[in-house]
Amino acid sequence: MTALAHPHTASPALAAPGDQPTVAIVGASITGPTLALLLHQAGLTNVTVLDASPRLHAQAGGVIGLEHTALDVLDSIGVPQHEFVPFTSERVVAVKVADRREAGRTHTFYPGRSTAWHLINTALLQRFPEGWLRLGSRVHGLTSGPDGRAQLRIADAGPLSADLVVFADGRRSTGRRLLDPDRELRYGGYVAWRGQAPTVPQDLHDYTRIEPYGAGFHLFPIQRRDGSIATDWTLYLNHSEQEFRTLLAADPTRRTYVLPHQITAHAREHVTGHARQLLPATAADIIEATPAWTAAPIVDIAPPERMVYPVGRHAHAVLLGDALAPVRPNTARGANSGIEQATSLAATLRQHLRYGADLPVALEGWQRRALPAVHDALQLGPKLGAALGLGHHPAPA
Ligand SMILES: Cc1cc2nc3c(=O)[nH]c(=O)nc-3n(C[C@H](O)[C@H](O)[C@H](O)COP(=O)(O)OP(=O)(O)OC[C@H]3O[C@@H](n4cnc5c(N)ncnc54)[C@H](O)[C@@H]3O)c2cc1C
Structure with missing residues (x-):
């Protein structure tokens, strides 16, 4: 088994239209399931979503504000607002x-509406295609296999191979620990x-x-x-x-x-x-x-420099949502950012599948467009906290 490749050493792999990448998504909370349904809509068929919990429960809370853009994404994948927004x-x-x-x-x-974690999570998971969800599957490692694809290590189960691994595994992300170990939570x-x-x-x-x-x-x-x-x-x-x-x-x-x-x-x-x-x-x-x-x-966490990491000769891993960068709840951006990142990542994969777009190049472009918004949200949190007298840098009273 080889270790993860350096960001600049992977060779671009040109795909013909119709190539079906195998995608493994780690995390079945909000970001992961939204991406899964967007990929289903885009025509991808080889998708597995893994979650460590045998029964999902809120990792990050009850009421969540979703902006109109995120609400519209959910609408576009067939999750109508009345199912998860009881109070308008x-x-x-x-x-x-x-x-x-x-x-x-x-x-x-x-500029949006309040919903609740369990309402969105239930609405998303009940629309999953048969066999896409694997609960009770804790991912603990990522290597490249002999065929150059990524191999996820899963507790009490055999490895899972994929062309693209998406870590949407939350604030204490295993993916972040493996791919970007120096960015620790503060x-x-x-x-x-x-x-x-x-x-x-x-x-x-x-x-x-x-x-x-x-x-x-x-x-x-x-x-x-x-x-x-x-x-x-x-x-x-x-x-x-x-x-x-x-x-x-x-x-x-x-x-x-x-x-x-x-x-x-x-x-x-x-x-x-x-x-x-x-x-x-x-x-x-x-x-x-x-x-x-x-x-x-x-x-808090230092701003990420990358969202995409080559794995082995042909595969990639990606960090999304709280796994990429947990932002302070005062910004009300965490779930919104996860849904927005999932949407633009799905667009990238759709272009690859339909028109043979070069996947590594498309992923780099996606990363370049998505990173500034993540940096903005990370900067905003401590400023909002300080204005309210919350956190390590309270403003003078
Ligand atoms: C008090 C509070 C209020 C908030 N309010 C808002 C708001 O108004 N608007 C907003 O946009 N955001 C808000 N947020 C943030 C929002 O809840 C999070 O950003 C969002 O839940 C992140 O979703 P996620 O899917 O990326 O990760 P998570 O919800 O953290 O889910 C991660 C999933 O990965 C699984 N997992 C973890 N490790 C592994 C592993 N090794 N293997 C397999 N599975 C694994 C977990 O079981 C979990 O299901 C708030 C957060 C808090 C704490």
Whole structure:
């Protein structure tokens, strides 16, 4: 087995129209399944989507804002909006808070709509062609096989060969660790605590952000798997790295998603106490009334220089979505970026399949067009955080 090739040493392989590349997608959350359905629409037939989880669950949360461009992509692959957007408000209410009292509010509009992770994920997966999805398949290695194609190493299973491997495996991406090991996650200095309170305030129709300086409390109704309606909330709160370790007995760059059973009583007490000091009592009550919480420490990463990596003589690997670069949730760009990158990557493969476009050259062009948007989103996150007093670089009060 040879190791991964250097970016500049792969020889271009010219394809005739009709060549069917074999594609392996790692990650069946949002980015991976969107790409799979776009490839299906483009006429690709040899696609396998692998996910480590035997049963998928939200890695990164409940309510997710998707911009019109991303919503339109989903529409174009036959996923109509009414299936995953139960509440159609585009209005955003931002409430300033001083001494736990409202000190004014502004109304703006989000150029898209709010949905929820499980609604999109279910809508996408139920449209998969037979045999495309392999759950419970943890990828742990990538080599090149004797035929010059990529070989994915999968725990408790034989290797899988592919012409193109797409890593859409999230914030702690195995693909990124294998292809771009120097870009490590850095803790951003605050945590998104999340939960779903069983009742919904009567006046909660719009995405609402309650923003005392140094924290943020976001609320929106969510339709749960069983059809019931709850209040999905996210509380952004500053914590030093040491505090995170003390509260959750973990390193924030390793445990990037904290499950309900990992939230200690001490962490709950600590966070609820802070919420009571910072937020109006009604907001703190919502947090306290929520039985199960999750948490996502906010992480940063250096901007990527590449998205495409040659593997062996003929194959390529690609990083997409959070696997390429997790961006701060305040930007509301993570899922949007993943869907946009998947769309332009699918266009590249369609040109290859239909018209014999040179795949390595087309992939380089795709990378050159897509990278600037990733850099912009990575820069925006810390700026937005600083303006709200969140993270390692708070602006002066
Ligand atoms: C609080 C919060 C709010 C957010 N709000 C928004 C928003 O409003 N708008 C927005 O656009 N984004 C938002 N995001 C970001 C968004 O949730 C993520 O960007 C998005 O989920 C990334 O999708 P993904 O498919 O790239 O990766 P993920 O959702 O992380 O999925 C990765 C998948 O890969 C699988 N996997 C991991 N490792 C392996 C392996 N070795 N082998 C096989 N499978 C593997 C996992 O099981 C998982 O299913 C928010 C995030 C947070 C934390």
